[in-house]
Amino acid sequence: MPIVRTVAELRARVAAWREQGERIALVPTMGALHAGHISLVEAGRQRAERVVATVFVNPRQFGPNEDLDRYPRDEAGDAARLAAAGCDLLFAPGVEAIYPPGFATQVRVTGLSERLCGAARPGHFDGVATVVTKLLNQARADIALFGEKDWQQLAIIRRLALDLDIPTEIAGCPIVRDADGLALSSRNAYLDAGERERAVALPRALQTAAAAIGAGRPVDAVLAEAKAALVAAGFGPVDYITLSGADDLEPMTGLDRPARLLAAAWMGRTRLIDNVAVTGTGAY
Ligand code: PAF
Numbered sequence: 429m430p431i432v433r434t435v436a437e438l439r440a441r442v443a444a445w446r447e448q449g450e451r452i453a454l455v456p457t458m459g460a461l462h463a464g465h466i467s468l469v470e471a472g473r474q475r476a477e478r479v480v481a482t483v484f485v486n487p488r489q490f491g492p493n494e495d496l497d498r499y500p501r502d503e504a505g506d507a508a509r510l511a512a513a514g515c516d517l518l519f520a521p522g523v524e525a526i527y528p529p530g531f532a533t534q535v536r537v538t539g540l541s542e543r544l545c546g547a548a549r550p551g552h553f554d555g556v557a558t559v560v561t562k563l564l565n566q567a568r569a570d571i572a573l574f575g576e577k578d579w580q581q582l583a584i585i586r587r588l589a590l591d592l593d594i595p596t597e598i599a600g601c602p603i604v605r606d607a608d609g610l611a612l613s614s615r616n617a618y619l620d621a622g623e624r625e626r627a628v629a630l631p632r633a634l635q636t637a638a639a640a641i642g643a644g645r646p647v648d649a650v651l652a653e654a655k656a657a658l659v660a661a662g663f664g665p666v667d668y669i670t671l672s673g674a675d676d677l678e679p680m681t682g683l684d685r686p687a688r689l690l691a692a693a694w695m696g697r698t699r700l701i702d703n704v705a706v707t708g709t710g711a712y
Contacts, residue, residue: 429511431518435566438519442480442567445516450477454569454596456560459483460500460614461509464604468573469513471601475571481510482519482563484526489555500617519567526562535561537584537591543677544580545692545701548667556581557588564589564596571597575604577611579688579703583677603702605631611702618698627695629661633669634704638689642708647671647681658693667692667699671706683708 432438442452453472457465465481472479483506490496507518534554540546541553564572574582582600589598604612609631610624619627637654641647655666669691671680680687683706690703 429507429515429518431507431520433519433521434525435521438480438517438566439568441517442478442569445478451571452476452567452569453479454563454567454572455479455481455515456563456572456574457481457483457506458485458499458614459506460502460617461506462604462612462614464575464577464612466509466513467604468575468601469510469515471599472571472573473514475573475599476569478516479514480517480519480567480569481515482521482567484519484521484559484563486526486555486559487523488527488558489552491549491551494549495615495618498618500614526559534558535588535592537587540580540584540587540677544668544670544672544690546580548692548699553581553584557584560585561588561592561594564594567596569596571599573599573601576600577603577613577702579674579690580677583675586675609635611700613700615698615700619695623662623695623698626662627700629658629663630691630693630695630700630702631704633657633661634689634691634702637669638704638706641671641683641687641689641706644708654691658691663693663695665694667694669693674705 453476455468455472469479485499535557536554537557546553586598608628610628633654637650640650651669655669658666671687671689674686674688687706688703689706692701
């Protein structure tokens with residue numbers, strides 16, 4: 429699998445495939461690839477003849493006290509995993525290829541970016557929106573695939589593609605979980621053995637709460653119980669655990685439209701996020 433580092437090389441490869449009438453799928457990542465990312469490549473292969481993955485640890489989506497420097501990096505391992513999954517091309521640009529000197533533009537999706545993780549990580553989603561807009565414009569793929577684990581990110585990317593008339597279809601793919609239910613994440617590598625064991629309380633609390641809300645129990649009480657369960661399991665602080673509209677991410681107190689239960693909480697020095705769908709009987 430070839431690796432290219434410039435936008436010109438990326439575009440030349442994509443153009444050659446397009447001339448042959450082939451569809452192109454894009455899988456943007458920050459590397460440290462796990463089975464969740466590979467499921468995106470596999471989904472891309474179902475939807476297009478060619479799959480391009482990108483690996484770029486985007487400095488603009490890390491806050492000043494976040495983990496940019498210690499974010500796991502393993503390009504050779506990532507490339508091997510992508511090749512084994514049938515990926516056709518890896519675009520792994522350096523920072524200067526994405527943000528050349530004089531770069532002065534920022535994409536901000538207002539509203540959606542300020543809630544939930546946006547409240548705890550100011551500027552994070554502006555960095556995500558800016559780099560994803562660039563990657564979509566650079567690759568001009570037919571479809572781009574993102575994991576549903578980053579549900580808020582996915583909602584923001586859908587919005588920006590719509591608002592900026594980007595013709596690439598944005599597709600969400602189901603969360604991939606370890607056998608005990610913990611959602612796969614590159615940041616799970618930061619957990620020590622004890623933290624990793626306790627972290628399973630996050631998907632469990634979400635599943636329990638989703639079932640209770642789906643069965644008609646009052647949302648506030650259920651969320652308070654879920655938060656208490658997380659704290660009892662060793663999480664803290666809990667940045668949020670909330671029932672939100674699946675598309676608008678506005679808080680909900682009842683099931684009047686498609687809903688998502690989302691949470692972010694700290695296990696030691698590691699901030700974990702997760703989310704599940706909530707469905708009720710005849711709710712809407
Ligand atoms: O989800 C990620 O890995 C990143 O936020 C993304 C979408 C690749 C943008 O840097």
